[in-house]
Amino acid sequence: MFAGFMLHTWLVATVVALVAGVVGLFVVVRGSAFAAHALPLGAFPGAAAATLLRLPPGVGLAAFALLGVAGIARLGRRGARDVATALTLVTLLGLGALCLSLTSEYSAAIYALLFGQVLGISARDVVVTFALGAVALAAAALLYRPLLLSSVSPDLAAAQGIAQGRMDLWFLGLLALATVMTLPVVGALLVFSLLVGPPAAARAVAGRPLAATFLSAGIALAIAWAAIALAYVSNWPVGFFVGTLGAAAYAAGRGAAAWRSRRARQAVAGAA
């Protein structure tokens, strides 16, 4: 599994996991899990649309992800974020149903985009993923403090001159970038688990923002690597392992936090 043709897979998965872990922390702190669920699902039909127009699938993914960002941000400006997200999602899925019905011959590629594909990653894919990953991580680092404050409390952020609408747009942009990178590897149905499982586990254990961010990236990395190794050995889809390992990481994080607080209680009881 460390053969030359797998090298591209390891490289791409590493970058994708780091980005998903970092962006995912903001998803969880912001309480935007629904958007993190809707954007990958809504972006997926873009690949079908792209094949219909004889464009690379990645172009379609990016175009539909941006449509999703625009829809959620524009409709969600007056509150009612969940409704805006749902409306955007069903619109994109409707477009997807149409495109899919017109492109039945590409069903294998479509299946790979739904459940993930770790083989056949070209050198060009690796370069593009590294470039996008560098942009995503640099943007996350630059936006870190204002994005964190606006996620903690929009009112506190506004009092410091941080406009909520602009932060929303930046956040959704980051999420779209992470989606477009992650989707071809782990599949549209399972991007969500890589975006939410690791940060949810990290936040249960780490009480500081930077520590939680790094831990989240680390857990995402471990999940991605383990999923690829297991998929290679077992020949089962990588998405299966990403999904189950994501849920397991979250359960382990909660368990560790509960165990620590019980230890703390026992220490208090012992001292008294």
Place this chain on the structure above:
Amino acid sequence: MREPGLQTSDPGGEGALALEVEDLRAVLGGRPVLNGVSFALEAGRFCGLIGSNGAGKTTLLRTILGLQAPAGGTVRIGAGPAAGPRRGPPAVGYVPQRVLLDPDLPLRARDLVALGLDGHRAGLPLPSPARRRQVDEMLAAVGAEAFADQRVGRLSGGQQQRVLIAHALVRRPPLLLLDEPLSSLDPGSAAEIVALLGRLAAVQRVAILLSAHDINPLLGEMDRVVYLARGRAASGPVAEVVRGDVLSDLYGHHVDVLRVHGRVLVVVAPGGDVPDPAGHATVVGGREA
């Protein structure tokens, strides 16, 4: 009829003005909420902003902050220019009426205070000795050292209130606005927070404007008051404003001010501005006895 809005603080006051509000108007949802509110506040003053539910306290504070555009009038903060929609972080600390902090936030109390210092800046919150010293000083000033390293979402209401005050003050703004910071506190904690604010005003020369619907918890510490009703304000030293004739003008109805055991009861006769379906006398700005 006397204009309640024009009653401002003592003319011989020597302190520099921290806040000057002139003929401020605000419209929300097509309805006028503030109808020409004027008052001024000097550095180091502790001022209560009193009004019943819906009187426009939150609207006034948000307009001063520049979060809401005024329909008319001016707000002047410190020696700065009159405020329209402002750019960049304003030099005003603000504790909003409701701040819901998720108990699972990976954020310690000291992290939230640090975000008050540089949350608007780009880049990662890397530790630095200068940053840590400023945060530690502020945590000590509000008496929050004991829980500085706990997750802020898991602190009690009163503890969170202290952390939020530290968050608002850590950049040392000359003006601090607090929107009903006492509403979820028991009387003991409320008294502690009020005493803390009194100290901050006196020692750090911060001008404090604190909204509340009950004047009594503030009586010992506050030296100025702004009463808000019918979109207008009566303001000045407590003894000059909390009087039957002044408040009767403001409410447009006969109002009695009763002082009982060092507490103040403001009683509006039936039919006054305050909604009172039962038609009984209504107590405003004083706890119902």
